[in-house]
Amino acid sequence: xxxxxxxxxxxxxxxxxxxxxxxxCALRERLGITSVKxxxxxxxxxxxxxxxxxxxxxxxxxxxSKANGRDIKxxxxxxxxxxxxxxxxxxxxxxxxxxxxxxxxxxLSAYSLxxxxxxxxxxxxxxxISGNLCRCTGYIQIEEAIKNxxxxxxxxxxx
Amino acid sequence: MFIGQDITRVDALDKVLGxxxxxxxxxxxxxxxACVVRSSRPHAVLKRIDVSAARALEGxxxxxxxxxxxxxxxxxxxxxxxxxxxxxxxxxxxxxxxxVVAATEETARRASELVRIEYEDLENISDPFLxxxxxxxxxxxxNLLSHRKVIKGDAAKxxxxxxxxxxxxxxxxxxxxxxxxxxxGLGYLDDRGRMVVASSTQNIHYKMKEISRLLAIPPxxxxxxxxxxxGGFGGKLDVTVEGYLALAVWHTKRPVFxxxxxxxxxxxxxxxxxxYIVYKTGARKDGSLTAVEVNIVGDTGPYNSYGETVxxxxxxxxxxxxxVPNVLVNSRMFYTNNPVAGAMRGFGVPQLALAHExxxxxxxxxxxxxPLDIRMKNALKRGSLTATSQVLNHSAGLLETLKAIExxxxxxxxxxxxxxxxxxxxxxxxxxxxISNPSSCYLTLTPEGRVEMHSGVCDxxxxxxxVLLQILCDALGMEEMGIDLVRGDTxxxxxxxxxxxxxxxxxxxxxxxxxxxxxxxxxxxxxxxDGKPLKDICRDAADKGVPIFEGYFDxxxxxxxxxxxxxxxxxxxxxxxxxxxxxxxxxxxVCKAVKVHAAHDVGRAIxxxxxKGQIYGGVAMGIGLALMEEFIPGKSESFDNYYLPTSMxxxxxxxxxxxxxxxxxxxxxxxxxxxxxxxxxxxxxNAIYDATGIRMRQLPCDIERLKLALEKDKENKR
Numbered sequence: 053x054x055x056x057x058x059x060x061x062x063x064x065x066x067x068x069x070x071x072x073x074x075x076x077c078a079l080r081e082r083l084g085i086t087s088v089k090x091x092x093x094x095x096x097x098x099x100x101x102x103x104x105x106x107x108x109x110x111x112x113x114x115x116x117s118k119a120n121g122r123d124i125k126x127x128x129x130x131x132x133x134x135x136x137x138x139x140x141x142x143x144x145x146x147x148x149x150x151x152x153x154x155x156x157x158x159x160l161s162a163y164s165l166x167x168x169x170x171x172x173x174x175x176x177x178x179x180x181i182s183g184n185l186c187r188c189t190g191y192i193q194i195e196e197a198i199k200n201x202x203x204x205x206x207x208x209x210x211x
Numbered sequence: 212m213f214i215g216q217d218i219t220r221v222d223a224l225d226k227v228l229g230x231x232x233x234x235x236x237x238x239x240x241x242x243x244x245a246c247v248v249r250s251s252r253p254h255a256v257l258k259r260i261d262v263s264a265a266r267a268l269e270g271x272x273x274x275x276x277x278x279x280x281x282x283x284x285x286x287x288x289x290x291x292x293x294x295x296x297x298x299x300x301x302x303x304x305x306x307x308x309x310x311v312v313a314a315t316e317e318t319a320r321r322a323s324e325l326v327r328i329e330y331e332d333l334e335n336i337s338d339p340f341l342x343x344x345x346x347x348x349x350x351x352x353x354n355l356l357s358h359r360k361v362i363k364g365d366a367a368k369x370x371x372x373x374x375x376x377x378x379x380x381x382x383x384x385x386x387x388x389x390x391x392x393x394x395x396g397l398g399y400l401d402d403r404g405r406m407v408v409a410s411s412t413q414n415i416h417y418k419m420k421e422i423s424r425l426l427a428i429p430p431x432x433x434x435x436x437x438x439x440x441x442g443g444f445g446g447k448l449d450v451t452v453e454g455y456l457a458l459a460v461w462h463t464k465r466p467v468f469x470x471x472x473x474x475x476x477x478x479x480x481x482x483x484x485x486x487y488i489v490y491k492t493g494a495r496k497d498g499s500l501t502a503v504e505v506n507i508v509g510d511t512g513p514y515n516s517y518g519e520t521v522x523x524x525x526x527x528x529x530x531x532x533x534x535v536p537n538v539l540v541n542s543r544m545f546y547t548n549n550p551v552a553g554a555m556r557g558f559g560v561p562q563l564a565l566a567h568e569x570x571x572x573x574x575x576x577x578x579x580x581x582p583l584d585i586r587m588k589n590a591l592k593r594g595s596l597t598a599t600s601q602v603l604n605h606s607a608g609l610l611e612t613l614k615a616i617e618x619x620x621x622x623x624x625x626x627x628x629x630x631x632x633x634x635x636x637x638x639x640x641x642x643x644x645x646i647s648n649p650s651s652c653y654l655t656l657t658p659e660g661r662v663e664m665h666s667g668v669c670d671x672x673x674x675x676x677x678v679l680l681q682i683l684c685d686a687l688g689m690e691e692m693g694i695d696l697v698r699g700d701t702x703x704x705x706x707x708x709x710x711x712x713x714x715x716x717x718x719x720x721x722x723x724x725x726x727x728x729x730x731x732x733x734x735x736x737x738x739x740x741d742g743k744p745l746k747d748i749c750r751d752a753a754d755k756g757v758p759i760f761e762g763y764f765d766x767x768x769x770x771x772x773x774x775x776x777x778x779x780x781x782x783x784x785x786x787x788x789x790x791x792x793x794x795x796x797x798x799x800x801v802c803k804a805v806k807v808h809a810a811h812d813v814g815r816a817i818x819x820x821x822x823k824g825q826i827y828g829g830v831a832m833g834i835g836l837a838l839m840e841e842f843i844p845g846k847s848e849s850f851d852n853y854y855l856p857t858s859m860x861x862x863x864x865x866x867x868x869x870x871x872x873x874x875x876x877x878x879x880x881x882x883x884x885x886x887x888x889x890x891x892x893x894x895x896x897n898a899i900y901d902a903t904g905i906r907m908r909q910l911p912c913d914i915e916r917l918k919l920a921l922e923k924d925k926e927n928k929r
Binding site: 085086087088089090091092093094096097099126127128131136140143144145146147149150151152153154155156159177178179181182183184185186187188189190191192193194195 | 217219220222223224225226227228229230231232233235236388389390391392393439440441442444472473671672673674820821823824827828829830831832849850851855856857858859861864
């Protein structure tokens, strides 16, 4: 066991983790953040995506100890100001949510994209979510939502 | 008005916040963890099971075998032929043998690996054609599960007078549902000692009954709750974790959680049926179809699951959505030692669509007719007779879907080498085939002045909760969404039947309409429509003890004739046409779907955004079926070697909604969930032919299969 300290959704967090523990397990089991989902456990489906220093990472393949000193964001960060992020609004409005199991991870991949690229084109959006599988939606309304949210973020000057 | 509007889904907010409690997220104090020990052999006698090492592991609480089952050790939606835990013999690789219950999930899994099982192998019947001949019986009754026939007119005679005949063989493989959330659940005893199981499921009342039989307790002593469910597509219709959880709770008296790993889900859970289809089509020079003769052989694995359903549904849909005066279909489903095949989006119809749509294009090619024209010429329409001689009296919008596609079809241009266009049509009977499949629900009034809708419908992501609320609001003439939804719990709802067969909007929607009529009558008497506030009515009602308002609907169908399947197996049908443009790289064998037009007659789109979502998702699954998905027993172990479409594989999709209203449906609605998938693979293979001149008759047309076909074609031409 060792103690790790990191920023979790903008707040200091400190937990004890096993050497072989994944970040996915630490977030779900030790911190109760069940918005981070396990879909395959081997880095193929992307439902466990979290942001590490604003870059999407598969938390099932990331050792919890590697989070030490890093900035970890889960979907809770997006509405931490008390209002929905434009991406969340757009996901609801565009019908981008069906079963919802991939949704938190999709939102994080999209959020990371908009941080890097405020004017993503259709291909940029497809590429940004290409590591996140969705079996329900065929991705189209998700892509529409991200496009719509990008427009709104630009108008608001929001990240 | 709520019908036809893009009403925001009632579950969407919790899902974007990450707050929705999926089965994987359920937890309780003091809970144990269960996992299943599974067979490593496809067909074997269990000679000896040694659990001593597993039992000795610290933290192991209980190991459960078939001998520990208090009730009946058989389940099955159609026929009770599958054991919860193998009793002396295993019939497929991955079959459940023991349940290990332990203090942690890790301990349970470690202990399960310490169980030593001695097998005596039996002949592995790995193929339905082997199954036909083999003296080895998978079940005492023989290896043939089901044989259904469709006989209409005289096909043999009609072929004699046909101008053109085309005969070919098609085959499809196992497909995994690959819902993002694997099977999971939590079981516990409530304060009164009743058995409660919350799980990822498509049918709570069915599972309640199965648990009751398993434990030999009355159904009232079992409560099943649907957790937020991360996709189903048919794979969560069968009992998955529910039985194991119930047994584990029964023996430990403690809360127990379990979830399948992805590998376990792929290994053990049901798949789409592989079908082998020999298809003969006859037509006249003018393109009108004269006869079809179809022989279908299916592989259901060692247990029925939905094998009989698929056998019959494939048979009655075998002609496709066309007027065919002479039909002879023989559909046979065999037991094998392959994975259990069960319900998956379309129940055999997507496999048949591959065949009838390829055949139609070949006929068109031989007589020099345009593929769209031959479909228009033969399309079922109002007044047509189906293959089972059912008269379509209303809501038969295939022609309208063809017309919706027509401009894009006529204007198509091959702008690149390797580019091709294909059409696929389908029809699909809404609800179960020729049997009663009712839905029921009830409404109450709360003291707070709200209407409460009690629904047993499992929303698995398709959006039925929202759609049923929209239907109720309009049926009551409400201006605001003043309805509370009480859902997915056998304690607080009536049986709505399974979320399957694209039936919930139509059948449960009608049950809601029925209940709404009764409530509306009451509200009218109470002066609601004259301006009396609902709150006052509800308060009065609470004082008087007003009864609940019950709704019920069972679609009118007739049982198929046992010899000919003639009859009216469905109350209504959905229709669709897809047009797909592909790019085939003849050097690498890569086929990419570029653009899809998908026109669907849904009767009435209650929620346009939801309907489009179903169409997009169905197209994606159809692309997977056509181009990349193939479950190979023993090889497809994870998403490392079972490929699913990603965003990069998706074509541009134009969803077109046709509304030929169904008078027996809620506000004219039918269904769209399965129809959205059914014609897509057919459209893709027809487009591949258009691009390359090669007929792909085996799915998927993945890179290897297509490359081989291209090379063979090149050699033949040389």
